[in-house]
Amino acid sequence: xxxxxxxxxxxxxxxxxxxxxxxxxxxxxxxxxxxxxxxxxxxxxxxxxxxxxxxxxxxxxxxxxxxxxxxxxxxxxxxxxxxxxxxxxxxxxxxxxxxxxxxxxxxxxxxxxxxxxxxxxxxxxxxxxxxxxxxxxxxxxxxxxxxxxxxxxxxxxxxxxxxxxxxxxxxxxxxxxxxxxxxxxxxxxxxxxxxxxxxxxxxxxxxxxxxxxxxxxxxxxxxxxxxxxxxxxxxxxxxxxxxxxxxxxxxxx
Numbered sequence: 617x618x619x620x621x622x623x624x625x626x627x628x629x630x631x632x633x634x635x636x637x638x639x640x641x642x643x644x645x646x647x648x649x650x651x652x653x654x655x656x657x658x659x660x661x662x663x664x665x666x667x668x669x670x671x672x673x674x675x676x677x678x679x680x681x682x683x684x685x686x687x688x689x690x691x692x693x694x695x696x697x698x699x700x701x702x703x704x705x706x707x708x709x710x711x712x713x714x715x716x717x718x719x720x721x722x723x724x725x726x727x728x729x730x731x732x733x734x735x736x737x738x739x740x741x742x743x744x745x746x747x748x749x750x751x752x753x754x755x756x757x758x759x760x761x762x763x764x765x766x767x768x769x770x771x772x773x774x775x776x777x778x779x780x781x782x783x784x785x786x787x788x789x790x791x792x793x794x795x796x797x798x799x800x801x802x803x804x805x806x807x808x809x810x811x812x813x814x815x816x817x818x819x820x821x822x823x824x825x826x827x828x829x830x831x832x833x834x835x836x837x838x839x840x841x842x843x844x845x846x847x848x849x850x851x852x853x854x855x856x857x858x859x860x861x862x863x864x865x866x867x868x869x
Contacts, residue, residue: 630680630708630721631671632662632690636699637726637771638736638783644668646696651675651706653688662690669722679706691813692727699727700773701813709817725816728773731781740796740843742782743850746774748806749828749865754778756810758866759803759822764796773819776810786845795844800851802827804866828865831855838864 634643649662649670659679662670672680679688692702702725708714714723735741742762746755758774764787772782787796803822829836832855841851853865 630706630723631665631669632692632704633667633669633722633724634692634727635724637728638739639785642668643694643699643727646694646698648693648695650691650693651679651688652691659688671720689815692725694727694730697730698733700730700775702727703811703813703815705815705817712816726771728771729781729783731775731779733781733783735846735848736783738845739783739785740845741848742772742780742784742798742800742841742843743848744774744780744852744864745862746778746780746802746804746827747863747865748804749867751806755804755806755866757804757814757819759819761801761803763799763801773814776812781848784843786843795842797840797842799840800827800838802866824869825866826869827851828853828867831865834867 632649634647635641636643647670651659651662651672653659660672660675662672664670688706690704690706692704704725708721708723712723714721716722731743746758747753748755755774755778756776758780760772760774760780760782761769762772762782762784763769764784766787770782770784772780774780784798802825804825805822827838828834829838831853838851838853841849843849850862851864852862856863
């Protein structure tokens with residue numbers, strides 16, 4: 617006897633796809649996306665398609681409308697602790713990298729490496745403890761941009777304790793060279809109290825700051841570094857007292 621199959625189609629208005637900021641490859645496992653109202657009420661945990669798109673097909677209609685006045689946040693977490701968490705406003709604001717497929721708005725976002733993530737094969741790493749000089753405290757959720765000789769730009773982020781792990785592929789034309797130069801830029805908005813996790817539009821809008829090359833030279837800038845294949849290297853601000861020798865200090869431009 618032939619089985620009867622029912623097909624149910626549930627409407628989804630928006631979805632999220634994710635890529636590894638280091639490799640550019642899609643992240644297909646280990647992620648959880650929760651939709652949460654400002655009062656902490658959980659609206660739903662996203663379903664995931666085989667291609668890695670997270671969406672909310674059973675969300676009430678008033679929350680599916682892109683023009684809905686109600687606001688919430690999508691909290692993105694990596695259950696395997698490879699990537700830093702992220703908060704994205706819902707409905708998704710204009711200006712974020714999105715495409716439309718079958719009436720569904722799809723955002724593809726990059727996830728930044730967490731400090732505990734092991735160095736992926738074939739890459740080099742920049743690790744640092746970022747500290748805001750004026751307050752002498754760790755700088756949370758600093759956006760870091762690294763550009764190589766091929767013009768490629770890779771983004772990284774410090775965590776809530778100012779720890780940065782930026783994994784970078786070596787430029788292929790220089791292989792089998794063991795090291796290569798990269799340019800560094802830092803973006804940070806000091807707040808009286810750092811948020812628990814970065815809000816994507818706010819994170820992207822942070823102003824540029826300068827990393828100090830030497831603590832006794834306020835105009836000095838550490839804006840370039842050399843990465844080494846298969847290794848993690850640590851840029852620091854020179855001239856700090858011994859207990860703080862591993863810090864990279866940030867100051868306003």
